[in-house]
Amino acid sequence: MQKFALPALLAGLILLTACGSDKKNAEDTPPTEPAAASEQKAAPVTPEEPTSQPQASATPREQAPAGRLPDDVRPTAYRLDLTLDPRQDTFHGQVNIDIELDKASDHIWIHGNNINVSDINAVVHAINENAPANAEGENVVPAEYKQVLDSGVVRVDFGEEIPAGKITLRIQYSAPFDKNLAGLFKVEEKGDAYALAKSESIQARRFLPGFDEPGLKATYDISLTVPEGYEAISNEPETARNDAGNGMQKVTFAQSPPMPTYLLSLAVGPFDVVERPAIPANQYRKEPLPLRGFARKGRGKDLKYVLDITPEMLRVFEEQIRRPYPFRKLDIIAAPQWPSGATELSAAITYREQRVLVEGDEPAPGQRLALLGIHAHEIAHMWFGNLVTPPWWDDLWLKEGFATWGTPVALTIMEPDGGHDLNAAARAISAMKLDSLASTRAIREPITDNNNIRNAYDAITYLKSLGVIHMVDEYFGADVFRPALGRYVEKFADGVADSPDFYRVIGDETDSPQLTETFRTFVEQKGVPLLTLTVDCNTEGNAQVHITQERYKPLGSPITDAGQQWSIPFCMRGSSGVAQCEFLTDSKQTLALSGGACPKWVMPNANGSGYYRFNMDEKQWEQLLGAFNSLNATERLSLIDSAFAAFEAGQLTPATLFEVVRLSATSDKRQVVEAPLAYLSKYSDHYVDRNHADSWHAFLRKLYSEKVKELSGKDDAESKLLNSRLLGFLALEAKDKEVRKQLQEKAERFTGFGVARDPKALDSDLYESALTVAIQDSDKSFLEHLIQVRKQIDDPLFENASANAMGRVTDPSQLHIIHDLALSDDLGPREAFGLVMNSMGSSKVQALNWLWLQENLAAIVEKIPGQWRRNTPRFSTKFCDPQELREVKILFADHHEIIPGFERALAQTEESIQLCIALKDKGTEMVDSLR
Secondary structure: OHHHOOOOOOOOOOOOOOOOOOOOOOOOOOOOOOOOOOOOOOOOOOOOOOOOOOOOOOOOOOOOOOOOOOOOEEEEEEEEEEEOOOOOOEEEEEEEEEEEEOOOEEEEEEEOOOOEEEEEEEEEOOOOOOOOEOOOOOEEEEOEEEEEEOOOEEEEEEEEEEOOEEEEEEEEEEEEOEOOOOEEEEEEEOOEEEEEEEOOOOOHHHOOOEOOOOOOOEEEEEEEEEEOOOEEEOOOOEEEEEEEEOOEEEEEEOOOOOEOHHHOOOEEEOOEEEEEEEEOOOOOOOOOEEEEEEEOOOOHHHHHHHHHHHHHHHHHHHHHHOOOOOOOOEEEEEEOOOOOOEEOOOOEEEEEHHHOOOOOOOOOHHHHHHHHHHHHHHHHHOOEOOOEEOOOHHHOHHHHHHHHHHHHHHHHHHOOOOOHHHHHHHHHHHHHHHHOOOOOOOOOOOOOOHHHHHHHOOHHHHHHHHHHHHHHHHHHOHHHHHHHHHHHHHHOOOOEOOHHHHHHHHHHHHOOHHHHHHHHHHHOOOOOEEEEEEEEOOOOOOOEEEEEEEEOOOOOOOOOOOOOOOOEEEEEEEOOOOEEEEEEOOOEEEEEOOOOOOOOOEEOOHHHOOOOEEEOOHHHHHHHHHOHHHOOHHHHHHHHHHHHHHHHOOOOOHHHHHHHHHHHHOOOOHHHHHOOHHHHHHHHHHHOOOOOHHHHHHHHHHHHHHHHHHHOOOOOHHHHHHHHHHHHHHHHOOOOHHHHHHHHHHHHHHHOOOOOOOOOOOOHHHHHHHHHHHHHHOOOHHHHHHHHHHOOOOOHHHHHHHHHHHOOOOOHHHHHHHHHHHOOOOOOHHHHHHHHHHHOOOOOOHHHHHHHHHHHHHHHHHHOOHHHHHHHHHHHOOOOOHHHHHHHHHHHHHOHHHOOOOHHHHHHHHHHHHHHHHOHHHHHHHHHOOO
């Protein structure tokens, strides 16, 4: 992926772009490893979507729409007037919605979830002699509001037929503030209350009756009545603030351009406000752009770093996209609590505060890298997703995929030597783990139920899309693909576009059927292509490579050969150093090697830019590994992934795999050194018994201790970040006593356990690993001490890391402490999720934690963020036993009512357990070979 940095990023590019996310960097999804599914079927498993059942009150005349609303009713404008006081438990107000009806009807479908409607009627703008006129001469029709699906689908009945044309729906309502970070929620921090709206993806319906779909764009006129002196934030600039009596003020905002509900921003509280000089106008944007930052009281100073980098980042995007930033202001909001890493609310980008608040002048290397990535991602969304919006969630990749791809493009321009291209390559490769499952999904897959929307926010949408887009960009060239992409964005600016729209414009602009066919086959098919290469040197001077393509499947996979084929832009490189490219469209193809001479080695993924895995016979692997130092960093990443994939498919020997790991550990690139770590951690968890532990841990220590010594004293950011990650790995996976003691002492000094507290003893990149070691190795009282210290240290990164660390308690006598904490008000919803997830990882107490989880699942579900509840089956991802698999199936089947949309997470978790079981013999053989 090394062409993320391309010289004139682009004559004609009109667009790039970016919870999750880790948004997000897939940040909108909880921090779990891709999990898996179990049904042994003749065909690949695709879990059925859940079906929302209407309540008994639903009319038998028409089934409530579980997914998209009928397309013959559209909103054009909202006028919203709410009273928001975060010190209260509820909010109230009214909304008037201008609506176009294509045909006469006595009812319409809208959205609203847990909203109490006190009055609703419609003003009919078309002539209707039967409608009574009010004092203003309006034709008013009384209406009835009834929520009929738990997902928030509402039927509005008028009692008579309303003619086609225009109406205004007027609704007075109230609702409770949510307490689990969904919809319009309230949080309390340091004695102050804040209210914030998390609208994406279908959370706006919790605070706004209306049309909660991405393609239904409308304008907004918003007024908020708030406590006097409180800040009020929305998508547009504030235009007036007037006294409203009783210690309240009414804040009015300018009218917004057309936008979908999921981008709606509402935030109220005693925020610190940091005003920055306006970002100067440029050749694309003719007016200066107001820039502000918001953080909870006392933390405004910690917005300095993110605000400092914003003008340069925005400039890069405007220059590369060749379109102005599309809104009238830019607010950066550090939310005290937020369910995802960030959300691209138009002109009011909102972050979980730990992602953007920085104490001091410079964040730790890992924190800085994460901050740059998520901030670039969200700014990019202002064009891709906000300016051009997908009409429905099955085309989520058109905003999230292109935003994720655009992030390293921009960051590489800002920091050419920052390694952002390698980070992107590693992230794209990581999607292949999830994409290897039978229960995975295609990038574009029909979504017919509201409860299944959040399942699209996964590594497939974010990271597989990143890999596929980069593969096309690399193969066809930036000068071909990017101007076409720019014209696509220009064509649909301020509107909506789906995948067929994208294919059509890209195809017309490039006049390349192969390019559009590549997108179609990778976007609309699930799975990872596996290319198996055989080098044929039998004919002198006429060497060939025979290539077969099929879907990759690991040992134990229920995937069967369904004859899948992709249009694959394929490039290989041999010992001659010359790359050779071909389009692969058949299940078997033969490629004559340039020059005809038999190569000493072949690298089947030149520049590492192809979204596929490869395999060869053992001799070819040995020859390629002999040339490891001749490969560039992205090729090495591709090689490492393909080697582990071949091993897990039963097609590579442990000896060859160990050589891959050994070579990676000697690399001078952080991403290459780190590439095997997740696999090695998995093998440590499941395939290392007591008899093999010493030899396994010694092997890991030998691999990475030398690298840590080599990094000692180096002061560059990449070296410091790699050093922190390797120290954590050596302490937790290799059981290195010396490193554990070092981290324990750092954690004790940092928290003031038995010594005077030293805030500089530990940087944020080591928080979690050091605190975990201290919890496991220090005096038992350290856990109670840490719980108290969490209340005293105002550091969101520390709060999150300490919750994760506490989940890794290994002393059975202390489990009741963390179990009580997880369900208490002392822990936020996100932190509770992290604690529970980590509690299921330690084999020493896993069974006891699982028993507690089974007995308390309902309370745990109630505690964690609402949009994550579908992911509760992933708590059991670390299991690797048939009996545990049976228990998982029973538990989540019995509780399906409280975790709507759980089916895919359960299927993927079950499959991951099955695959772990299937690999046991191979894994045991690998570990045993070290003795």
